[in-house]
Amino acid sequence: MPAVIRFTGEDKDLTLDELAAFVDAARKAGAPGDNPVRAELSTSRKIKEIEVATDVDRS
Numbered sequence: 001m002p003a004v005i006r007f008t009g010e011d012k013d014l015t016l017d018e019l020a021a022f023v024d025a026a027r028k029a030g031a032p033g034d035n036p037v038r039a040e041l042s043t044s045r046k047i048k049e050i051e052v053a054t055d056v057d058r059s
Contacts, residue, residue, distance in 0.1 A: 005029055006051040013046035022050055029054045 007022040009015065014022075027033075031054045040049040 003054045004051050005054055008049045013042060013048060026052050032056055
């Protein structure tokens with residue numbers, strides 16, 4: 001099971017600043033740039049939670 005970086009929105013939905021912090025944390029943790037990003041969306045299609053594996057994830 002790969003290690004994962006996961007962020008959730010402080011006020012339910014992720015903001016642009018929170019998304020930027022997620023990308024920065026993922027890069028610092030060594031997540032490959034071609035790893036897929038997985039997200040949970042609200043019913044209004046806003047990002048509630050986002051995650052990426054910090055190692056090679058081809059699934």
